[in-house]
């Protein structure tokens with residue numbers, strides 16, 4: 001088994017070698033919990049969930065730790081609280097719960113740890129103290145700033161030159177800054193803003209220090225993988241590296257991974273263009289598994305183009321999977337390890353499109369299987385492959401028969417469908433074919449697909 005990952009730090013695929021194979025550690029920047037997550041926010045959650053599943057498969061469930069943080073203190077949250085009059089903790093509790101529900105619907109496993117920034121303020125303060133003690137930071141007008149010129153290798157991840165960095169960070173040219181590239185570690189809070197006591201007065205942390213402090217607290221100074229969206233490379237990840245390396249005089253992360261951005265029907269997603277989709281809204285129209293399946297159809301480093309017509313194809317593809325599983329519902333799957341064809345694709349820098357192609361091949365094999373032994377084996381392979389991909393784990397009847405896909409209130413219920421089918425059966429027995437046809441047409445008009453077979457009539461929602 002050789003896992004190769006594209007490392008943003010060397011800009012090449014590299015063989016993954018964990019620092020400690022008994023404790024593989026991965027950190028991913030999580031959401032700022034003040035609003036609904038949009039599909040762009042969901043992408044890293046799905047991408048790194050896939051990597052988490054693969055790492056667990058390769059190193060064992062108990063030997064991988066995955067940390068995804070919750071940013072629950074941030075100027076955007078403060079602003080929302082001030083304009084809406086809602087306490088900050090109400091906003092963050094509410095949107096944290098929604099985020100967790102949304103991710104669960106996308107079959108994203110719970111990370112091993114989900115630390116909240118506000119639970120780690122003392123860790124941030126002590127890290128800032130250590131940066132001050134090492135002359136990598138300075139205090140100015142109640143702020144503490146990281147001194148970028150104090151770190152010779154600053155900029156190694158994003159490979160930006162100095163002018164780019166200053167322009168790219170859109171830094172305020174504040175009078176208290178010694179250098180325009182310096183960034184905030186701590187800032188003062190006024191009476192209307194949340195704050196914590198610190199050696200520099202009452203204030204709050206900058207965003208970048210949150211991730212450095214939380215990863216240090218749970219993983220120590222040096223760990224394996226750090227992930228996030230490509231838009232976080234600079235300045236966020238560059239600044240994390242600066243803080244963590246300089247505070248601990250240690251290497252920080254061995255493999256940096258970044259997922260590509262998201263576009264909608266070929267255009268940038270934005271509220272003003274009216275093509276802005278939250279996960280919450282999409283889940284009203286599509287099962288979460290369809291959204292996940294769709295995302296896996298694009299390699300994580302490529303831009304993901306959200307196209308409604310293509311999402312429908314993902315639903316159709318999953319339908320085929322669950323129909324194959326329904327046909328072997330009475331056969332117990334033979335438990336086994338995930339097939340090499342799927343694992344090999346994923347080991348090549350998480351090549352999920354190739355893994356899905358291998359997965360479809362397993363569906364074909366299941367459909368072709370003849371003997372009960374062949375079917376049990378093929379079913380076991382399909383289920384095991386699905387477990388690594390985070391798909392095809394449901395009861396096929398739950399998938400095929402409900403809940404209704406659209407017009408939820410108006411749709412016929414499962415109990416009503418069963419009743420119709422029984423009445424149709426009775427009508428047929430009584431040779432009342434007009435009534436039997438009427439009932440069939442009624443079901444079809446409700447979008448129900450019927451298949452008459454040797455074991456009676458099976459139905460699913462079309």
Ligand SMILES: [Zn+2]
Nearest residue numbers: 029030211236
């Ligand atoms: Zn972060």
